[in-house]
Amino acid sequence: MRTAYSVETVRTAERALMARLPEGALMQRAAAGLAAACAGLLGRVYGSRVVLLVGSGDNGGDALYAGARLARRGAGVAAVLLAPERAHAAGLAALLRAGGRVVGAGADTVGGAAAAAGVGAVEEAILRADLVVDGIVGIGGKGGLRPDAAQLAACAAESRAAVVAVDLPSGVDADTGEVHGDAVRADLTVTFGTHKPGLLIDPARAYAGSVRLVDIGLDGELPDEAALEALQHADVARLLPVPGAESDKYRRGVVGIAAGSARYPGAAVLAVSGALRGGAGAVRYVGPAGDAVISRFPETLVSDRGPKHAGRVQAWVVGPGAGDDASTVAEVLACDVPVLVDADGLRLADRDAVRARTAPTLMTPHAGEAAALLGVSRETVEGARLTWVRELASRYGATVLLKGSTTLIADARGGAVRVNATGTPWLATAGSGDVLSGLAGSLLASGLSALDAGSAAAYLHGLAGRYAADGAPAGAHDVAAAIPEAWRDVRDAGH
Numbered sequence: 001m002r003t004a005y006s007v008e009t010v011r012t013a014e015r016a017l018m019a020r021l022p023e024g025a026l027m028q029r030a031a032a033g034l035a036a037a038c039a040g041l042l043g044r045v046y047g048s049r050v051v052l053l054v055g056s057g058d059n060g061g062d063a064l065y066a067g068a069r070l071a072r073r074g075a076g077v078a079a080v081l082l083a084p085e086r087a088h089a090a091g092l093a094a095l096l097r098a099g100g101r102v103v104g105a106g107a108d109t110v111g112g113a114a115a116a117a118g119v120g121a122v123e124e125a126i127l128r129a130d131l132v133v134d135g136i137v138g139i140g141g142k143g144g145l146r147p148d149a150a151q152l153a154a155c156a157a158e159s160r161a162a163v164v165a166v167d168l169p170s171g172v173d174a175d176t177g178e179v180h181g182d183a184v185r186a187d188l189t190v191t192f193g194t195h196k197p198g199l200l201i202d203p204a205r206a207y208a209g210s211v212r213l214v215d216i217g218l219d220g221e222l223p224d225e226a227a228l229e230a231l232q233h234a235d236v237a238r239l240l241p242v243p244g245a246e247s248d249k250y251r252r253g254v255v256g257i258a259a260g261s262a263r264y265p266g267a268a269v270l271a272v273s274g275a276l277r278g279g280a281g282a283v284r285y286v287g288p289a290g291d292a293v294i295s296r297f298p299e300t301l302v303s304d305r306g307p308k309h310a311g312r313v314q315a316w317v318v319g320p321g322a323g324d325d326a327s328t329v330a331e332v333l334a335c336d337v338p339v340l341v342d343a344d345g346l347r348l349a350d351r352d353a354v355r356a357r358t359a360p361t362l363m364t365p366h367a368g369e370a371a372a373l374l375g376v377s378r379e380t381v382e383g384a385r386l387t388w389v390r391e392l393a394s395r396y397g398a399t400v401l402l403k404g405s406t407t408l409i410a411d412a413r414g415g416a417v418r419v420n421a422t423g424t425p426w427l428a429t430a431g432s433g434d435v436l437s438g439l440a441g442s443l444l445a446s447g448l449s450a451l452d453a454g455s456a457a458a459y460l461h462g463l464a465g466r467y468a469a470d471g472a473p474a475g476a477h478d479v480a481a482a483i484p485e486a487w488r489d490v491r492d493a494g495h
């Protein structure tokens with residue numbers, strides 16, 4: 001399991017750890033890891049040109065000490081100090097001792113004869129660099145970059161230099177993944193002690209590039225419950241149902257699919273296609289698309305009566321392609337088994353009816369559907385996904401899976417939010433959400449909690465999307481067909 005902790009928790013943990021360590025030890029661990037990552041990216045350190053962007057806090061201190069290490073190995077290291085009088089003094093002294101220099105403001109006072117002053121010199125240094133280290137701000141950052149820092153970030157983006165962010169790309173919100181204004185775009189982010197939520201949630205995630213975690217000994221100080229969890233293969237493998245000798249189709253769970261309409265029969269077929277690959281022992285279908293479903297998937301138990309009279313199911317999926325059939329949604333919500341509500345069903349579901357349910361409810365909106373339920377714009381939801389997934393879960397008293405480039409799953413009762421990043425933008429294709437709802441419903445029917453069913457389904461669905469697309473467009477039915485391959489991959493890694 002990959003976990004991420006909030007800034008407040010990281011600060012508390014760091015304080016506890018620092019109290020037991022010699023002064024400055026933590027920063028040295030961070031700087032050593034950072035320098036090693038930079039060296040790895042440079043390939044050859046000796047003779048390379050490195051520019052450090054140094055803010056006024058400890059994030060700048062990390063950059064200065066790492067710069068000193070690189071300078072000792074023969075790199076030409078120049079530091080740009082955003083606030084020369086407040087730059088980390090010991091870090092700066094270490095850099096100068098190691099043969100590094102200062103460019104731009106402050107150069108004349110601290111850099112000695114070798115110093116070059118002026119904006120032109122700074123830009124030139126960045127444009128000629130092999131590597132730019134972003135130590136402008138870390139977890140102490142508030143809001144987007146200020147104008148002087150934004151200018152440096154723009155120059156780094158223009159340069160052919162690789163950009164390494166220290167702890168976080170400066171300008172992104174560590175706790176939420178929101179980006180307000182300008183931020184550094186990194187090729188690599190070297191983060192310390194633990195991931196921060198912003199490194200795993202879009203839009204900030206996209207600024208971080210690849211992320212490397214440096215162990216500074218913080219693990220023992222972090223609480224059990226993280227702010228964010230990202231399941232890995234082994235975690236998902238533990239969740240996947242495996243039939244045993246005593247299993248029969250009913251004991252494995254029956255999932256009911258109430259989906260599709262005369263206008264959208266395909267949604268029913270796709271939801272069933274996902275459900276058949278999700279581990280339930282049988283898939284029951286109710287709705288007007290029975291013929292389309294049975295002709296594609298003859299193993300489906302098709303009923304032409306409503307959900308209440310369709311026979312036993314352990315979980316329902318309602319909504320994909322449902323059109324305006326509010327009564328079916330209401331009927332399903334009245335069933336005392338886990339229910340997944342997707343697509344049209346989200347709009348048709350009565351909030352009080354969802355809140356009144358005692359069995360688990362899993363809602364699976366994309367950003368546009370979530371926005372409509374919340375009464376805000378789609379851009380607002382996309383810009384602050386963590387905030388809004390929690391808000392929706394709390395308003396409906398349900399587990400909410402917010403789809404998108406990083407899918408988030410939040411429980412109404414709080415606790416760690418799950419994030420899934422196995423997907424690919426190729427999954428943004430009509431009907432792939434229907435496949436996901438069937439798959440997640442099937443996992444619900446086999447006994448997983450709403451949080452686990454949603455996260456395991458998103459994980460498998462994302463992998464299946466990758467396998468199906470493999471760099472070329474794929475249809476939703478291809479994604480469904482690739483679920484068994486994703487399942488085997490996950491299961492094999494779990495052994």
Ligand SMILES: NC(=O)C1=CN([C@@H]2O[C@H](COP(=O)(O)OP(=O)(O)OC[C@H]3O[C@@H](n4cnc5c(N)ncnc54)[C@H](O)[C@@H]3O)[C@@H](O)[C@H]2O)[C@@H](O)CC1
Binds near residue numbers: 055056059140145166
């Ligand atoms: N606390 C610790 O034990 C450790 C901290 N480390 C580093 O220390 C960092 C945190 O250091 P700090 O608490 O000093 O905070 P930061 O260095 O992240 O930032 C604080 C400074 O940045 C300025 N600032 C805030 N928002 C800004 C913005 N939008 N644009 C420009 N400037 C802005 C503030 O005025 C403040 O002076 C971590 O991210 C990590 O890199 C590491 O050395 C590991 C150990």
Ligand SMILES: Nc1ncnc2c1ncn2[C@@H]1O[C@H](COP(=O)(O)OP(=O)(O)O)[C@@H](O)[C@H]1O
Binds near residue numbers: 433
């Ligand atoms: N940019 C993206 N990167 C990764 N996955 C994405 C991206 N955009 C959409 N997806 C995924 O594709 C699926 C699309 O679902 P949805 O929007 O409900 O489509 P539909 O309603 O057509 O079925 C979701 O699983 C979502 O997480």
Ligand SMILES: [K+]
Binds near residue numbers: 165
């Ligand atoms: K940074």
